[in-house]
Amino acid sequence: MSIEPYQRGKSWWARGRVEYHGVPITGYYRCSTGASTEAGAWQWCREEEERQVRRHLLGEEEQLTFAEAVMLYPAKANEARYLLKIVPELGDTPCAQITPRAVRALAKKLYPTASTDTWLRQVITPVKAVINNAHDAGKCPPIRIKTFSTAERVEQDKARDKVSRRERKPGSWEWIDQFSQHASPYLSALAEFMFETGARVGQAVALTPKDIDMKSLRVMLPASKGHPAQWVAISPEMAIKLANLPPRRPKDRRRGVLLEPRVFGYSRNTGPLKAWRTACKNAGIDYLPPHSAGRHGFYTELRVRQGVDPITAAKAGRWSNPALPDKIYAHNETSDSDVRTMIRSTRVHRPGGKTLKAMKGGKE
Structure with missing residues (x-):
């Protein structure tokens, strides 16, 4: 028999022997494949069979370090x-x-x-x-x-003695407005662009003038995180803001050369960070990294504050799996005390100590 997978608890194991022309060439397998799905377990079995047949025919495999x-x-x-x-x-x-x-x-x-x-x-x-x-x-x-x-x-x-995975605080229009009062026009436009489109800071700073289609109110966002480059719609207000930004040629300090003109004037995603932190400090607002203010703020604005359905919100932010942004990018903004008030506001008060059944006309 060949090696075949079987489920054991939540993981998949393998059992059987590797055969070559009907003759066993290994001992009996009963081990974990390390896979969490049946498909992954079958893949492990086939790969292990190929390796053992190759070893049987060619001798001990080269020990690659x-x-x-x-x-x-x-x-x-x-x-x-x-x-x-x-x-x-x-x-x-x-x-x-x-x-x-x-x-x-x-x-x-x-x-x-x-x-x-x-x-x-x-x-x-x-x-x-x-x-x-x-x-x-x-x-x-x-x-x-x-x-x-x-x-x-x-x-x-x-x-x-340190907590990891601290809860991110998403950006909001109020935060963007206060931030913009103490930021340069380029930095202000960058923050608002990311909040409106859900773009990553690396995608935003890579934009060049040729990536903007003012007539159709859209921009070509570069590829990122396995997603291809694609056109993304922008509002008329954002189009006007971008049109009023003369493109700047940032300097690549590592190579000492000027790059092609960029919409926001930064050479890479770390370019705006120092000015970003300074603007937060001068505005007297919480420091939100670009990713929190932009992409997290974008999804929380749509999903939590405006109640947009998860399919639409995920598509707008270019997430292929709607379950992912709900898990990571949607942030609760209702306090525990407000939740308790909401729960008690729906409490049914039963006058005279009557049961619900009696109030509905039923018999005790």
């Missing part, structure tokens, strides 16, 4: 920075011998005072990406590493 796997991986700048700390720890270890438990332990070792979110972003994710990229090239088995649970996150926050 993690350092060699890193050389195969097209790492981005941030990933490369994280991998510089990981390679000295795992570099000489064959990828096939790296276990999920070892990777999770390494995260705690490298960043003992960091949050579990940091462990996931700076260790778990890059290690998985490197090994699975090598697996795609047929160099080693894949690896699946579960994320840290809520209990682990709470335990680590307690150990480092």
Whole structure:
């Protein structure tokens, strides 16, 4: 028989033997696939069968080390920075011998005072990406590493005496108006643009004059987070605000060159941060990062304050899954005391101590 998956609790396991022309070439499997879905478990079984048949025909597979796997991986700048700390720890270890438990332990070792979110972003994710990229090239088995649970996150926050995942405060029109009174025209327009369109700060600062279609009242937002570049409608008021901003050519300080003209005049997403913080301070308002003031404010404005349905709000903000923004970007703005008042306001007062059944004309 071949390896086949079966469900055990909430996870999927594998059982059976790998056969070649009807002859077993491995021992009996009874192990976890690390998958949470049946499709993922079947994929694990097929990949394991292919690996064992290849080993049976060609002999022991080449033991690709993690350092060699890193050389195969097209790492981005941030990933490369994280991998510089990981390679000295795992570099000489064959990828096939790296276990999920070892990777999770390494995260705690490298960043003992960091949050579990940091462990996931700076260790778990890059290690998985490197090994699975090598697996795609047929160099080693894949690896699946579960994320840290809520209990682990709470335990680590307690150990480092610091709370992670603080609730974001979304922007509002009142916040935007106060902010704009103490910001430059470019910074004010940037904040209002993100709040109106739900654009990310990186998308907004990358806009060039050719990306604006004033006649059709729309802008071409750059690709971001796996979504393609696309036209997004803007209001007439926003169009006027953008039309009154002479494009500026920001300087790339790293290369010492002037870039092409940008609508808001910044070279990259970090460009407005210093002035942004100063404007908040001078306005005497809470400091809201651009993402909170813009994208979080955009969705909360539509979904919570104006009651727009989740499908429409998600589409307007270019979320493919409507459940995601409701979970992350919609922020409650009703206090607990107001909730209690709302609950008690609907209480049925029964005069004379009568039961509800008696009040409706029924018998006691």
